[in-house]
Amino acid sequence: MYEWKSHLAENGPLRVRRQPWVCLRLVSLLGLLLLSGCGNNSPAEGQTLTIFAAASLTEAFTELATTFEREAGRVDVQLNFAGSQQLAQQLAQGAPADLFASADKQQMEVAIAAGRIAAEAPRQFAGNRMVIVVPSGNPAAIESLADLARPGVKLVLAGETVPAGRYARQVLEQATADPAFGPAFRQETLANVVSHEQNVRAVLTKVALGEADAGMVYASDVAGQGVMVIEIPDAFNIRGSYLIAPVAGSAQRALARAFVNFTLSPQGQEILAGYGLQPVVEQ
């Protein structure tokens, strides 16, 4: 039982009376925090360009952004990497961004359908192709695309909406049309899938850790990851195209356009190529 009388006797009345001031101080602290929050928008701070980019662009865009910051000066590029399908959904729900770099056309179209990107805005800036990765030591002895259908192989793919997952399924589809693989190839391979990961980098991690026997990722993903790469023949491979577009209504339109131009410039294309992405020739 709480005895207020003995509390008063022990601590004196002053302490009790002081309580409202503590409260007031907290309120003024809150006010200060709010004020300082407003301060971030002052023009003296320089400009911030927020880019939503596909997970597979992580290293390439990090270098692209650093170089762009250095050359443009007083610009802070904020990068947000995730599966393109996740970024497209975030844009559709109103997430603030200035640029969207998608790993495929489908997810760019999701953002267009949501009204966040003008239909004619997207430009292709890089290409990619798929490869098979296996962990060091290759526990399931995967030698080629055909081996993925062998019973007992633990295969990890990106989810169906993830561009890399859609491309992987497209590769299986195209191989199934070839009599050498047989009509059941796609189904048998998909039956081996033990996990649908939420982006292509999660696929790579699961394989690099040795948890899965094989996975399908972009050719540009595999540099220095400690995995073995098995090529997919061109006849069955896809030509993935990365698209970039400014987000409609962004306050940083000029800066966004400058970044797109930089990405398409010889210097930008060279940086992308350095990470295994295929440069595009602009018409």
Next chain:
Amino acid sequence: MFLPRRRPTTRSPAGWWILPSLPLALFILLPLAALVWRASPRMVLQHLQDPAVTQAIFLSLRTSVAATVLAALLGTPLAYLLARRHLPGWRLLETLLDLPLVLPPAVAGVALLMAFGRRGIAGIYLANAGLELTFTAVAVVLAQLFVASPFFLRAAMLGFSAVDEELAQAAALDGAGEWALFRHVILPLSRPALLGGAVLSWARALGEFGATIIFAGNLPGRTQTMPLAIYLGFELDLDVALTLSVILLGISFLVLVSVRSLPFEER
């Protein structure tokens, strides 16, 4: 977690406190209301026929119940030992066992992979014996057990240590052995705490996401629990995510109501 409810001691009006209390209360209630508002009963009923939804619900129920039973079975002796015997280093052990409560679940997932993954420090032996856990429903249960068992441990320890030492001594004096003491004195007295801990750890297991997606992966029907289906359904079909969210909300609400109605004695 188990604050005995204090009866109101004053009759002074609440008026002054209402205004500053509103922001947080509204902040918590508004998103919950929005969720229910957006998910019409018709939509929920319609999606309940979707096998992807029912698979996730049943998988979630099966795995979370298994994790809770394991937490209770394995947690009871551990909590008893920690609560009623005191050895040097106990405090440190208690703190370490509490870690999953505060760790981000993603850390739990990575830790489980390092331990029980195919190339993990224990997993490598399991894999050699032909037992691969990653990407299985067992991995889902282990992920849930890891993050949820501290809830049971904490509650059980509180319950066990609240039993009056004199009562235990009296029972021992009357000739009760170690097992009889536990079975007939301590267990009945700490039953509410054990039940409460089990319910809370079940709720935590049901909501587990981060450790599961990292350690168990995501495959509908095998490892895709409700929280995973909500996260991925958000990209595929918002209605599926909303349906599952409302169901989880309902279950969690019932859990909390049942915890609150457990007979906790005020001491």
